[in-house]
Amino acid sequence: GQNIDQPTEMTATEGAIVQINCTYQTSGFNGLFWYQQHAGEAPTFLSYNVLDGLEEKGRFSSFLSRSKGYSYLLLKELQMKDSASYLCAVGDSNYQLIWGAGTKLIIKP
Amino acid sequence: IAGITQAPTSQILAAGRRMTLRCTQDMRHNAMYWYRQDLGLGLRLIHYSNTAGTTGKGEVPDGYSVSRANTDDFPLTLASAVPSQTSVYFCASSDSTGLDTQYFGPGTRLTVL
Numbered sequence: 542g543q544n545i546d547q548p549t550e551m552t553a554t555e556g557a558i559v560q561i562n563c564t565y566q567t568s569g570f571n572g573l574f575w576y577q578q579h580a581g582e583a584p585t586f587l588s589y590n591v592l593d594g595l596e597e598k599g600r601f602s603s604f605l606s607r608s609k610g611y612s613y614l615l616l617k618e619l620q621m622k623d624s625a626s627y628l629c630a631v632g633d634s635n636y637q638l639i640w641g642a643g644t645k646l647i648i649k650p
Numbered sequence: 651i652a653g654i655t656q657a658p659t660s661q662i663l664a665a666g667r668r669m670t671l672r673c674t675q676d677m678r679h680n681a682m683y684w685y686r687q688d689l690g691l692g693l694r695l696i697h698y699s700n701t702a703g704t705t706g707k708g709e710v711p712d713g714y715s716v717s718r719a720n721t722d723d724f725p726l727t728l729a730s731a732v733p734s735q736t737s738v739y740f741c742a743s744s745d746s747t748g749l750d751t752q753y754f755g756p757g758t759r760l761t762v763l
Contacts, residue, residue, distance in 0.1 A: 545692060571749050572749050574751075582756070582757075583740060583754035583755060583756050583757055584693070584740070584754050585754070586751045586752070586753075589751065628692070628693070630692075630693075632749040636749050637695060637698070637708070638693075638695070638749070638752070639692070640685075640692030640693040640694070641692050642690055642691055642692045643692065
């Protein structure tokens with residue numbers, strides 16, 4: 542079967558750094574996406590990795606290791622507005638996205 | 651309109667009733683999708699359309715139908731609603747039919763009693 546695993550919830554302090562992990566087992570691999578979803582709102586795109594390595598975009602970075610079926614999202618200089626759920630999604634062999642249940646990130650002052 | 655709109659925002663529906671959730675995008679995207687999101691579960695694909703005139707089944711299509719008569723609109727119909735269809739429904743679109751960034755509508759919160 543296809544499976545995406547993420548921690549259910551994480552807590553971090555404003556100004557700190559947090560790493561959200563995602564492991565996956567899918568039929569084929571056609572890229573990995575990270576989306577942000579604030580409570581009661583729609584998911585919005587954060588990053589896309591298709592090759593191994595680190596992609597940096599401002600305060601957010603995303604890493605991929607295809608051999609390990611592993612990715613992480615790194616958030617630096619945390620702000621209160623970063624309190625949200627972070628969704629990991631993997632493109633399978635049919636080019637459909639398989640979604641993880643999301644990690645709820647709580648930022649404390 | 652800019653992006654994707656969905657209607658209604660929320661709805662309470664009696665079991666057995668028919669309901670159509672509307673979705674319209676103005677980005678001229680080829681592909682459109684319907685997902686449901688339930689607490690503790692990831693987004694699950696209900697139906698998709700790679701281009702106007704074509705549709706396909708996703709992971710959880712039973713009890714739902716879609717049509718894609720034109721590029722902009724992608725309605726989702728529940729023929730006879732059941733309580734297990736209580737969920738938040740998101741419509742999304744992407745430019746290409748391969749893997750591409752998906753843009754989501756604001757969602758419809760549906761409660762079936």
